[in-house]
Amino acid sequence: MRAPVRSPPGAGAGGHHQVLFALAECVPFAIALLVLIVELTPAHFVYTGPLLVATPALAAVTMGPRGTLAAAGVAVAVSVTTATHNHAWGGQQVYTNLVALALVTTASFMTSRTARTRQENELNQIRRIATAAQEVLLRPVPARLGPLRAASMYLAAEEGAQIGGDLYDAVQTRYGVRMIVGDVRGKGLPAVRAAAVVLGAFRESVHYEDDLAEVVNHCGAALRRDALVARGRTGFGDDDLLEGFVTALVAQIPDGHQVELINRGHPPPLLLSDGTVRSLVPAAPLPPLGLEEFIGGPPGPPDSYPFAPGDRLLLHTDGVIEARDGNRTFFDLPAAMSAMRGHTRRAFLEGLRQALVRHTQGRLADDVAVVLVDRYEDERE
Numbered sequence: 001m002r003a004p005v006r007s008p009p010g011a012g013a014g015g016h017h018q019v020l021f022a023l024a025e026c027v028p029f030a031i032a033l034l035v036l037i038v039e040l041t042p043a044h045f046v047y048t049g050p051l052l053v054a055t056p057a058l059a060a061v062t063m064g065p066r067g068t069l070a071a072a073g074v075a076v077a078v079s080v081t082t083a084t085h086n087h088a089w090g091g092q093q094v095y096t097n098l099v100a101l102a103l104v105t106t107a108s109f110m111t112s113r114t115a116r117t118r119q120e121n122e123l124n125q126i127r128r129i130a131t132a133a134q135e136v137l138l139r140p141v142p143a144r145l146g147p148l149r150a151a152s153m154y155l156a157a158e159e160g161a162q163i164g165g166d167l168y169d170a171v172q173t174r175y176g177v178r179m180i181v182g183d184v185r186g187k188g189l190p191a192v193r194a195a196a197v198v199l200g201a202f203r204e205s206v207h208y209e210d211d212l213a214e215v216v217n218h219c220g221a222a223l224r225r226d227a228l229v230a231r232g233r234t235g236f237g238d239d240d241l242l243e244g245f246v247t248a249l250v251a252q253i254p255d256g257h258q259v260e261l262i263n264r265g266h267p268p269p270l271l272l273s274d275g276t277v278r279s280l281v282p283a284a285p286l287p288p289l290g291l292e293e294f295i296g297g298p299p300g301p302p303d304s305y306p307f308a309p310g311d312r313l314l315l316h317t318d319g320v321i322e323a324r325d326g327n328r329t330f331f332d333l334p335a336a337m338s339a340m341r342g343h344t345r346r347a348f349l350e351g352l353r354q355a356l357v358r359h360t361q362g363r364l365a366d367d368v369a370v371v372l373v374d375r376y377e378d379e380r381e
Contacts, residue, residue, distance in 0.1 A: 024062045028055040028071040032078050039082035049097040052078060053104050060108035068112050072105040137196055141170035141371060145177045148253060148373050151345035153353060155368040157319065165191030166317045166369035167199050167246075171206050176254030178206045178215065181315040181371055182266065182289070183247045197226045198246055198289065212252045212302050216262050219248065220289040227290070245290035249315055253307060253373070260302040264288050267321055270337055271305060272312040277334040280305055312341070313373040319366035323356055331359050345372050 032055055035048040052075050059071035079101065083094045141152040150170050165184035170177060180202045184191040201222035205215045223246060247266040253259050261269070261280060265288035268279045283303055287294040307313065314337060323331040336355050340348045349372060356368065 021062065025059075025067070028059040028063075028067075029074060031055050031058070032071070032074045036078050036082065039078075040085055049093065049100070053097060053100045056101070056105040056108045060112040063112075064116050065109055065113045068105065068109045072101065072109075075101055075105075137192070137199060138166075138168065138369075141168070141179075142172070145170060145172045145373075148177055148375055149345060150371065150373045151349055152372070153349040153368070153370045155319070155353065155356070155364060157364040157367050165195055166319065166367040167195040168315070168369045168371050169199055169202060170371055170373070171203065173206050175206075175210055175212075176252055177373075178202075178212070179251040179253075179315060179371055179373070180219075181249050181269075181317060181369060183317045183319075183367075183369075185245050185247075185288075194223060194226070194246055197222050198248065202250075212250060212260060212262055213299060216248070216250050216264065216289070219246075219250075220264075220292050223290045224292075245288040247288045247318075251313070251315065252302070253375075257307060258304055259307040259313060260304050262286070262299075262302050265291075267316065267318050269316070270314040270334060271307075272314070272337055272341055273306075273308065273310075275338070275341060277338045279334070307375055309375055311375055312337075315371040315373075317367065317369045319364065319368035320352075320356065320370065322366060323360050323364060323368075325359050326361065331356060345374060348372060 031051050035052050038046055038048055055075045056068050056072040060068045063071070076098070079094070079097060083089055088094050138154055141150045143149060143151065152168055152170070154166065154168070165187060167182045167184070168180065170179040180199070182195070182198055184194040184198075186194075198219045201219045202215065205218035209215050209218065245265075248264045249266040249269060250262045250264075251259055251269070252261075259271075259280075261282065263282040264286050268281045270277055271280055280303065284300055286299060314333075316333070321331060321333050325331075336352060337348075340351050343351060349370065352370065356364065
């Protein structure tokens with residue numbers, strides 16, 4: 001879930017770091033240009049050899065092996081140009097500088113390549129750990145759940161990320177098929193932790209609670225309990241707990257002919273029935289998980305809707321409907337769902353992924369989690 005206010009691109013600490021990094025990459029070439037200017041002017045009596053020799057070492061810090069060789073090539077070109085212009089060939093100083101430049105370049109290149117290899121190995125290890133964590137936390141939903149056929153998709157907004165603050169699951173129980181889709185406020189490891197807590201409570205309670213509302217209550221209680229433990233405090237009513245809420249949609253399809261929903265501040269799901277897409281807006285809006293104190297009174301029964309053979313139900317997070325293009329136009333999910341109504345589940349999710357990438361030009365602003373459920377009386381995929 002995105003923060004209510006987002007800094008513009010390039011703003012904040014991340015933007016400053018990128019600017020500083022870009023400036024650091026220019027330093028070796030700026031030094032080479034300075035040496036060239038000095039050597040081609042009457043100020044060429046100033047000894048600039050050490051400055052030129054240092055450029056590969058500086059490039060190795062920020063630009064990697066290729067940048068090191070590029071800086072070394074520029075330094076050699078400047079040395080040859082200035083030595084020719086000043087008629088310095090034959091002097092010991094020119095050859096000493098070239099030898100020193102070759103030695104520094106070799107050492108910098110080897111050091112940079114070793115560091116790059118180490119970084120790549122560490123990154124690959126982190127990705128393997130993230131993939132393993134995703135398989136535990138956000139495993140794909142089963143393709144078959146009783147009379148239903150299901151599929152899921154998760155897209156992380158951050159490049160290279162595998163998991164984030166979005167959550168989903170679908171489980172077949174003795175009470176019917178039960179599903180959850182949720183979105184944690186915030187980012188990073190705290191969001192992943194909150195997602196794991198809610199999913200753990202859901203996966204445990206769906207098998208022994210016959211009342212869907214009690215399943216939701218278990219999720220909310222687990223989230224608040226974990227927040228209290230994390231802060232090292234006891235008792236409820238702490239205002240700091242407001243920081244860790246989770247929007248969630250919990251669905252139940254007891255017999256395949258209807259779907260029951262409890263919506264806790266989450267974007268409503270979409271139902272495709274008889275070629276028409278409609279949003280299943282809750283009759284009585286409820287606050288997200290973790291904000292139970294804002295519930296005015298006993299909540300009513302779950303909202304119930306027909307779910308006939310051939311119908312398609314789409315549960316999603318706000319990363320889909322809040323995805324914007326270059327003109328700040330939101331992604332039209334109902335239109336996309338209607339346009340792909342004849343697609344199989346796998347083809348639909350792949351088409352949705354491609355449409356989101358095109359709409360945002362590959363720059364998702366928030367994570368995306370989707371669960372797609374069809375009801376068929378036959379076995380077709």
